[in-house]
Amino acid sequence: MELQQIVKDRSITTLYQPILSLKDGKVFGYEALTRGPETSPLYAPLPLFEEAERSGLLYSLDRLAREKAIQDSLAVTDKELLFLNLSARILHDPLFVPGRTLELLERRGLRPYNVVFEITERDSIGDFAAAQRILDHYRQQGYRIAVDDAGAGYSSLQAVAELQPDFIKADRSLVKDLHLHKKKEYIVETLLEFAQKLNIDMIAEGIEKTEELMKLTRMGVHFGQGFLLGRPGRERTVLTEDLRECILTHRRKHDTTGSTWSIGDLASPCGEFKPTVQISEVAGYFKQNIHAQGAAIVSDGVPIGLIMRERLFQQLAGQYGFSLFWNRSIDQLMDPRPLIVDELTPVEQVSQLATSRDIQNLYDLVLITRKGSFTGAASIRSILECITNARMESAKVASPLTGLPGNIQIHRELNKRLTEGRRFSVIYADLDFFKWYNDRYGFQKGDQLIQFTADCIQQAIGVLGKPHDFVGHIGGDDFIAITSCDDPEKLCGEVIRRFEQGVPLFYEQKDWSYVEDRSGNRIESTGVTISLSLIVCGQAGQVTADQISQAAAKLKKLSKQAKGSIFCSDYLETAYSNNSGS
Template sequence: MNVQSDLLTQFHEIIKQQSIYSVYQPIISLQDGNVFGYEALTRGPKESTFHSPLALFQFAEQQGALYILEKLAREKAIQGSILEHSQQLLFINISSQVLYDPQFVPGKTLEVLHQYGLRPSNVVFEITERSSIEDFSLAKRILEHYRKQGYRIAIDDAGAGYSSLQAIAELQPDFIKIDRSLIEHIHTNKVKEYILETFVTFAHKMNISLIAEGIEQPDELMKLTRLGIHYAQGYLLGRPSEEPAEVQESHRMLIWQHRKVQGSVMTWTIGDLATPVMVFDKKALISEVADHLKKNQEAVGVVIVSEDVPVGLMMRDRLFQQLAGQYAFSLFWNRTIDGIMDENPLIVDEFMAVEQVSQMATSRSINHLYDLVIITSNGKMAGTASIRTMLESITNVRMESARVANPLTGLPGNLQINREINKRIMEERRFHVVYADLDYFKWFNDRFGFQRGDQLIQYTADIMQQAIAVCGTPHDFVGHVGGDDFIAISLSSLPEQLCKEMIRRFEQGIEMFYEGEEWEYVWDRSGKKVQSEGVTLSLSLVVCTCESPLSLEKISQTAALLKKKAKAHHGSIYYFQNIG
């Protein structure tokens, strides 16, 4: 028996015995650090030539058996699903050419979902391009059929070629997965960063969520989080497994810190706007819900739950429209509410940004535009928010941010800095203030120009935030005093380690601003010639023990004295003092 014949026999046996299985790689939300969903990845038998999915699917394609294999793979993905609650999503790969296969019969996936207790709203079809899409009009019709059932669509490998960009334009997916080639070393590659910024702007306008693939370094994760990417996937966050993922606390810290230090962007979460709402079990009678809404005229709707997990929404107007027909009362009155509720309401986690939820809500069809948004906490019912409440909060936050944030870095300015320090003083808990100042910045600005000077200011803002993310806590704060002066307020148990990390990151990247030039002397602000290799970072660390009364003035005076001491030293350094 030749090799090809042997492979064919092995392949047919795998299909016959259904001996493939799925592993699941977590997709992490960059809003809250929680598991947003899983991508199902197919594996062949462990000791087989076809254990690798690449070998398995390539062989199936050569044999004209791709549809059969992908159908089995979808069934196995659903059968082995490790979704932990109804808000998580299962990403299932479908190659573009399978869409045109005559055997690709709509409805088959739905049967398997029902068998294993899942809904179309849990599933995202991820279109992979083993071959490019040839007939976009046909693909759009097929995918629209699935969208109407509640499935969502993702385009894989965006940025890997022209065809994926064309697929985005034609198919208008719900998710775009950004190829690893654009993610690798993005924290050191400005061109990649600018491309990603364009993706973020585009996705914002089109109400598409972005998923960055192939993340392997913490610095990549930090940069992507700061750029506004919605979700992340990669070995750093979790390898493919048959068990649910546990997000490392250090990675969750990086994500949380991003949410705390942003000054000009939306920092309110939808959970801040949650208001109580009446809930009914999905098996409650329609008559019970109608009676409640008649007695409570201010209630615009109710949420339908199953064991405190929201599964549907019943808006007042829609219910009474249903009951308005000639025989509607007798037909519906004693039936359960799950028969007529909206099974696919907008359900979001409490930590999702208000602005992002607003985009999702306003992109709904006109019939559902003013429906309540359901808010969950750890998958359980937490409350609802209305469109009006969200839009009002966005307006208020933007006005406040525009008024007090630094326009260059977007970090909070002096008003917010003073509020934050006073709040910490009132709490009477130990905290630390790090005051950062660039040495010889005027010399740098004069020599390299104000544009490069602005870039150095932004770089300093970045390293401050990155160091806080690595060594700080979720409740820490970074502000921009003005010019080349910054401040960090931290609850870290190792404040000196935080300062060392700031200096390490600054020194690691400052050389790239010099464009390969060298010198022995620089000039300080008074025009005095000083021997130095370039810009350095001086840090004043004020450790506030809160054992005795403290004031903003006392902290400021101490930081100024430490700053003077640091500036007298050549090179990047920090000095610290305990007060209070």
């Protein structure tokens, strides 16, 4: 029998398909894919393993496939993983010996943490309790688990819930033309949210188009796999610069804008006609598609006009309308100046453009292009719904006391500045002796003092800052400002001036000569003061968030040693610390 001979001769080979990070474009791991002899009908994995199951050779083939995959593994660093397909049926094979894999790895110089076992069956595992026991044995040794075909059917979702894997792989059926189908997008979004809540990373399989890669990256999917990123082979993968830049660009949009969408995310299919098409044909289209609001008029792929359903039928319903227009070309009735925007334009900006149109065009579709070519349209309703949802999402993570952005948005904004590579400054602010004030005057007064502090920082930014400067509320009496202003020291001085000017109003009477620190030690002071830590990032591309955090901690310690409101500065571009007081 051919399969017996294949196993006996060990005449299978292993190809490796890369799995890449959709955060930085680096290789995260390789999936080992078994192939039979090239001239054999059993070359492809599906007929090969189906024949093994029929012949009772499934375990023998699986063991050989794993041995070959580990022996020739392309995963050569501690950070790269080797994904090994593991049939659900193998888990229940009486000859299955879990310890065998560890022996193979040791020969190759690999460790269990380099290996991910990928449960590949689309059908139900059957006995989840038994499978869980076996997989737990692997986990205890350091192996990780992935569930394949997530979203392809109920059984895969049940496998995720029951087996609690480290990775789920979104099925190719969901990834294919994801950018064209909102329903697929919603399913992937749901899967991603589900995975994140369970601390599971998602891998999108079958990425073959740049548009699919862009959409998945901007949605925040963790890893990707597919012919676009690398075909199965025996050589290590090097991603092209174009694709790497695509990943970096669109991941940056996800990390820095959070729920701020680009209009391309709202693009939906829209009828399109050449300008020479007869009006009768367009009218027929609207009669057959009763939900179509409008259609784009496109010449050589470029949108040049728009015809709205209501406007067309109003013209045809007028006196002599039918006889005048029915056989004329659609360019006679189209709007030759519709709102046309590039897919990367922020939704908020498109909303402003759309609502500034004449009243008769207020609810017209917005036409969307990619590099000048027509890709779809967005309705005013979808734009407003997106903005509303984004604001609701922002409100969820904002500080309930000050309404300022919270830690999620703070991290996104800081990452945005770091990746832009331009000079910016970070100001950390916190109140001295706030606990003393809170204990003495009560929580309500304490909350008012925190709100006052937030106002001081925002007002100073409004006077001396730039339009896109950012103020966030870390929590309690701690705040952060991220600014591109030319003179951040002057900005710090303005924050202190406003605080010092207004804080006396928060004391009912000054019948105290000292305050207490958090340890209860008495300290002579005029009351609550504000300390600012200013970190100037002159070469943002060479500065990390950890460096900023460490500098802030050092400056905070310095500022606490001085009396009164003060700011301390550190210039990371020159590693020179210039401490200034006010």
